[in-house]
Amino acid sequence: MRRIINLRPGRGGIVLWGALPFLMAAIAYAVASSTRLAANPNDKLLPHFESFVAAIARLALNPDPRTGDYLMWVDTLASLERLGLGLAVSTALALVLGVAVGLIPYIRAGLSPIIGVISMIPPMAVLPVLFIVFGLDELSKVVLIVFGVAPFLVRDLAIKVGDMPREQLIKAQTLGASTWQIVVRVVLPQMLPRLIDAVRLSLGPAWLFLISAEAIAATEGLGYRIFLVRRYMAMDVILPYVAWITLLAFLSDAGLRWINARFFPWLQAGKGQS
Amino acid sequence: MSRLSVRNVWKEYPGQVVLERLSLEIASGEFCALVGPSGCGKTTFLRMLLGEESPTRGTIELDGKPLVAEPGPDRGVVFQRYSVFPHLTVLQNVIIGREFERSPFLGKLFGAKRRAAEEEAEEVLNEVGLSAHRAKYPAELSGGMQQRLAISQALIRKPKVLLLDEPFGALDAGTKSQMYELLLRLWAEYKMSIFMVTHDLKEGFTLATRVLAFDKVRIDPQAPGAYGATVTYNLPLEDKIAAMAVA
Numbered sequence: 001m002r003r004i005i006n007l008r009p010g011r012g013g014i015v016l017w018g019a020l021p022f023l024m025a026a027i028a029y030a031v032a033s034s035t036r037l038a039a040n041p042n043d044k045l046l047p048h049f050e051s052f053v054a055a056i057a058r059l060a061l062n063p064d065p066r067t068g069d070y071l072m073w074v075d076t077l078a079s080l081e082r083l084g085l086g087l088a089v090s091t092a093l094a095l096v097l098g099v100a101v102g103l104i105p106y107i108r109a110g111l112s113p114i115i116g117v118i119s120m121i122p123p124m125a126v127l128p129v130l131f132i133v134f135g136l137d138e139l140s141k142v143v144l145i146v147f148g149v150a151p152f153l154v155r156d157l158a159i160k161v162g163d164m165p166r167e168q169l170i171k172a173q174t175l176g177a178s179t180w181q182i183v184v185r186v187v188l189p190q191m192l193p194r195l196i197d198a199v200r201l202s203l204g205p206a207w208l209f210l211i212s213a214e215a216i217a218a219t220e221g222l223g224y225r226i227f228l229v230r231r232y233m234a235m236d237v238i239l240p241y242v243a244w245i246t247l248l249a250f251l252s253d254a255g256l257r258w259i260n261a262r263f264f265p266w267l268q269a270g271k272g273q274s
Numbered sequence: 275m276s277r278l279s280v281r282n283v284w285k286e287y288p289g290q291v292v293l294e295r296l297s298l299e300i301a302s303g304e305f306c307a308l309v310g311p312s313g314c315g316k317t318t319f320l321r322m323l324l325g326e327e328s329p330t331r332g333t334i335e336l337d338g339k340p341l342v343a344e345p346g347p348d349r350g351v352v353f354q355r356y357s358v359f360p361h362l363t364v365l366q367n368v369i370i371g372r373e374f375e376r377s378p379f380l381g382k383l384f385g386a387k388r389r390a391a392e393e394e395a396e397e398v399l400n401e402v403g404l405s406a407h408r409a410k411y412p413a414e415l416s417g418g419m420q421q422r423l424a425i426s427q428a429l430i431r432k433p434k435v436l437l438l439d440e441p442f443g444a445l446d447a448g449t450k451s452q453m454y455e456l457l458l459r460l461w462a463e464y465k466m467s468i469f470m471v472t473h474d475l476k477e478g479f480t481l482a483t484r485v486l487a488f489d490k491v492r493i494d495p496q497a498p499g500a501y502g503a504t505v506t507y508n509l510p511l512e513d514k515i516a517a518m519a520v521a
């Protein structure tokens with residue numbers, strides 16, 4: 001018998017082993033749900049799978065009788081807009097500030113202390129301030145995401161720029177590059193994939209801040225809906241919504257990873273395969 | 275033209291004198307090999323020539339003018355590693371020097387200008403034997419190929435001085451001798467001065483017209499940082515200098 005560290009699953013095996021935990025979770029849920037519903041047909045805690053389908057159909061495929069909107073799509077659109085805007089602003093900030101702080105000593109001296117302090121402020125603690133200053137509508141939610149995510153992205157990128165081999169910057173100068181040319185031809189192209197990886201890591205926090213803000217003050221949005229129907233213990237809506245949010249987060253992560261692989265082929269160069 | 279004068283140069287780091295009393299006159303077009311024990315300040319000297327570091331005392335002049343205190347296109351460099359840009363292909367790595375020169379805002383050439391730069395780069399790549407690999411990324415090249423790429427990248431701006439810091443340290447003997455031939459050929463063709471740090475004394479004597487040996491002459495066992503190294507031997511190899519003058 002070989003050591004277990006040397007035994008590898010084949011391609012089908014990987015799919016099978018990966019699917020197994022999902023399958024087991026689904027079976028466990030189905031069993032638990034059936035037992036509870038057998039004891040009390042009105043139980044709301046663990047609804048049957050059919051109730052999920054019915055709830056999704058009601059929210060996503062039929063217009064709301066009161067407003068005439070397809071609620072799930074309205075919610076999804078509102079949330080994705082806030083999230084996208086928040087992440088876009090944070091990424092742009094990181095790109096400008098991160099590169100400047102990492103590359104230019106005077107800007108580093110001037111900005112890195114204050115960025116360090118701002119990144120230590122707990123974003124949720126200033127949410128009331130944001131609501132007061134920016135009002136209860138879209139802006140305060142976007143600002144919360146920026147506040148929560150941008151300092152991390154800026155600092156992460158500044159560190160990565162600072163860690164670039166000095167030799168490369170010297171080399172560019174011996175080829176006659178100006179500071180601006182070094183930024184656009186040497187630093188940015190190498191830092192973009194790093195930044196995208198950092199954005200992938202901050203998708204989790206971004207959703208956290210989005211849902212928190214929506215739970216407190218909103219009139220639509222995925223987080224708003226979950227916290228609204230909580231009052232009726234509508235697990236048949238909450239659980240599909242959570243699954244939907246998870247799927248959206250998973251897809252955006254996969255999308256960003258695809259962008260890195262597609263547009264930065266040199267990242268994979270020399271690492272076998274390809 | 276690239277006559278180098280070093281006048282009584284000292285380099286100190288906090289708590290440590292690295293180089294002291296360095297005075298040299300190097301004629302234009304010489305090939306200097308810098309040798310000496312590890313940690314004696316050869317790289318530091320090279321970095322001062324490059325403009326990355328400035329002397330604590332003394333002056334360095336290139337053609338009678340004080341050296342500009344930052345790296346520039348008149349001085350090319352090849353480091354032991356990290357010399358080429360990992361995100362550019364071989365061809366892009368070579369033309370980027372021209373792009374910096376001719377496209378101040380984007381640093382990128384298009385159309386006819388790009389084709390002209392590419393043709394020029396192809397010639398250089400041909401000389402170093404990398405034409406067949408023009409579309410590869412540096413990570414897909416061997417160590418010797420990467421150094422050849424670094425050299426051709428440095429050559430496209432036709433520097434007056436080429437600085438090499440142990441460029442062939444990681445290569446096997448066969449590749450090394452190929453690189454020697456290449457370097458000597460390019461040196462004769464481009465008529466630049468070369469300063470090359472090497473740990474291999476034989477390499478130094480094979481290639482150079484002048485061997486500069488760095489070492490400490492004074493040592494205080496109680497305070498190892500109190501004295502710095504200086505050039506203990508400045509050995510012109512007369513026959514090669516003569517050959518250079520003929521060529």
Ligand SMILES: Nc1ncnc2c1ncn2[C@@H]1O[C@H](COP(=O)(O)OP(=O)(O)OP(=O)(O)O)[C@@H](O)[C@H]1O
Nearest residue numbers: 287288290292310311312313314315316317318319
């Ligand atoms: N930035 C720095 N700050 C402080 N000390 C430094 C710095 N750079 C180099 N030194 C010191 O200067 C001395 C010379 O270093 P240098 O790199 O020039 O040696 P070297 O001759 O190139 O050695 P090697 O052959 O091992 O490459 C070393 O003792 C090193 O500790």
Ligand SMILES: [Mg+2]
Nearest residue numbers: 316317318439
């Ligand atoms: Mg060295």
